[in-house]
Amino acid sequence: MGYELTHxxxxxxxxxxxxxxAQTRRKIEKFIREAYQAxxxxxxxxxxxxxxxxxxxxxxxxxxxxxxxxxxxxxxxxRRARRRVQMIIVGVMAVxxxxxxxxxxxxxxxxxxxxxxxVALDDAxxxxxxxxxxxxxxxxEVIEASWKAGAYLGETDKSGVEGxxxxxxxxxxxxxxxxxxxxSPVPIFIxxxxxxxxxxxxxxxxxxxxxxxxxxxxxxxxAEKDGLLRQATQPFYGHFIRDMARIYYLTYQQxxxxxxxxxxxxxxxxxxxKGDIVSTGWVGSDAQGGGIFFENRFxxxxxxxxxxxxxxxxxxxxxxxxxxxxxLGFWIRRRIDTTAPAFMEILENLLRTYDAEWLSNPPxxxxxYE
Numbered sequence: 001m002g003y004e005l006t007h008x009x010x011x012x013x014x015x016x017x018x019x020x021x022a023q024t025r026r027k028i029e030k031f032i033r034e035a036y037q038a039x040x041x042x043x044x045x046x047x048x049x050x051x052x053x054x055x056x057x058x059x060x061x062x063x064x065x066x067x068x069x070x071x072x073x074x075x076x077x078x079r080r081a082r083r084r085v086q087m088i089i090v091g092v093m094a095v096x097x098x099x100x101x102x103x104x105x106x107x108x109x110x111x112x113x114x115x116x117x118x119v120a121l122d123d124a125x126x127x128x129x130x131x132x133x134x135x136x137x138x139x140x141e142v143i144e145a146s147w148k149a150g151a152y153l154g155e156t157d158k159s160g161v162e163g164x165x166x167x168x169x170x171x172x173x174x175x176x177x178x179x180x181x182x183x184s185p186v187p188i189f190i191x192x193x194x195x196x197x198x199x200x201x202x203x204x205x206x207x208x209x210x211x212x213x214x215x216x217x218x219x220x221x222x223a224e225k226d227g228l229l230r231q232a233t234q235p236f237y238g239h240f241i242r243d244m245a246r247i248y249y250l251t252y253q254q255x256x257x258x259x260x261x262x263x264x265x266x267x268x269x270x271x272x273x274k275g276d277i278v279s280t281g282w283v284g285s286d287a288q289g290g291g292i293f294f295e296n297r298f299x300x301x302x303x304x305x306x307x308x309x310x311x312x313x314x315x316x317x318x319x320x321x322x323x324x325x326x327x328l329g330f331w332i333r334r335r336i337d338t339t340a341p342a343f344m345e346i347l348e349n350l351l352r353t354y355d356a357e358w359l360s361n362p363p364x365x366x367x368x369y370e
Contacts, residue, residue, distance in 0.1 A: 021060070027152055028057040036070045046074030049145040139183045144222045144229065146174045150236035167240065168198070186211040204273070205333050213342040217349065224353045237354040244323065245350055246358065251327040252344055253362075266332050269293060294329035 032054055038044040051074055054061075058071070150171070168176075178196045181188055192206030193199040223230035255262045272293050334340035351359040 025057065025061050028054055029061050029063060031152070032061070032063050032067050032071065036067045039070060045077065046071065047141045047145060048078055049142060051075055051078060140219065140222060142183060143175075143219060147222060147229065147233045147236070149174050150240070151233055153236060153239065167244065171240065184212055184215055186215060188212045207337040208334070208339045208343075210339060210342060213339055213346065217342070217346050220346070221349055221353055224349055230353060234354060241350075242355060243320075244327075245347060245355065246362075247320070247323045248327045248330065249344075249347055249351060249359075250362065251324060252331050252340070252347075255328065255331050262332070262335070265294075265298075266335055269332055270336065294325055294332070298325050298328050 031050075035044070035046060035050060039046075051071070054071065058068075063071075177188070177194060177198055187209050188194075189206040189212075190209045193202035193204045194206045198206075223233055331340055334343055348359070
């Protein structure tokens with residue numbers, strides 16, 4: 001009940017804040033002003049996401065004539081680009097149809113038909129490559145836009161975030177599971193309870209698709225290769241992601257340093273999910289996703305060191321104990337679905353991009369496990 005009330009309160013705060021028209025107009029005006037400034041300085045053009053974002057608010061915002069013309073120009077440019085793509089597709093289809101007809105008519109002219117078919121196939125491959133490249137550009141633009149949108153969230157927007165589920169609820173306006181799946185060329189999970197969104201109440205857990213993680217490694221951190229984007233999104237990372245990333249990095253290292261405990265807990269957890277009674281008396285049906293199980297296994301070992309963890313790990317969170325226990329459970333699950341190394345590579349890329357100084361000399365924490 002307390003968990004549901006907390007989420008109801010958070011949802012109400014988000015709704016009230018989003019419905020404040022004056023604040024929304026200021027955000028939109030600031031977005032337009034900065035986009036126009038970027039256009040003047042480096043010729044940065046509006047994306048379709050940018051236009052879709054500001055269009056509903058244009059009758060309400062106060063912008064200069066130059067900014068209004070900039071948006072109108074951006075719309076026209078996007079329409080022209082779409083028309084060009086449509087014309088290319090129609091043209092390619094026409095070319096393919098012509099060559100196919102020629103190949104059928106001149107069936108007896110084997111050499112000539114083969115040459116023409118080869119040309120047609122080459123055109124098809126080029127068209128496919130062009131379409132794939134366009135799709136990849138669109139995906140990259142959406143991911144980059146989501147990071148940029150996070151830059152408009154400030155420190156005060158973090159209020160009410162007491163765990164990873166709360167953080168997801170706060171940030172799902174920028175990126176949620178359904179949107180991530182629409183961007184990924186492969187399924188995110190190979191099995192598990194999650195469909196359009198995360199099923200946090202299931203006793204099962206999702207098995208991540210290694211192919212998705214391979215794709216994510218090269219796509220979900222665009223600032224890795226873009227210094228200007230990194231500077232623009234650094235505050236967002238610091239407010240919402242930094243402490244979580246540091247904790248998950250450290251708990252992975254701690255589990256690797258304690259293989260006996262790690263393997264024992266993993267084996268017990270697999271039995272726990274099947275409903276086996278374990279030494280504490282808990283049964284899998286009471287797990288609520290395994291949180292009780294992991295808190296029972298790790299909580300007593302972590303609690304005496306919470307203050308030291310917060311200080312030595314350079315954390316700025318009010319609930320380090322909860323984050324710590326949840327992250328340990330995450331890594332146990334990732335060992336079961338064999339994706340722990342892949343997730344760690346992505347996490348290291350994230351830290352190397354936004355938290356390189358900390359990553360170069362991570363703190364040495366106490367060996368807290370008993």
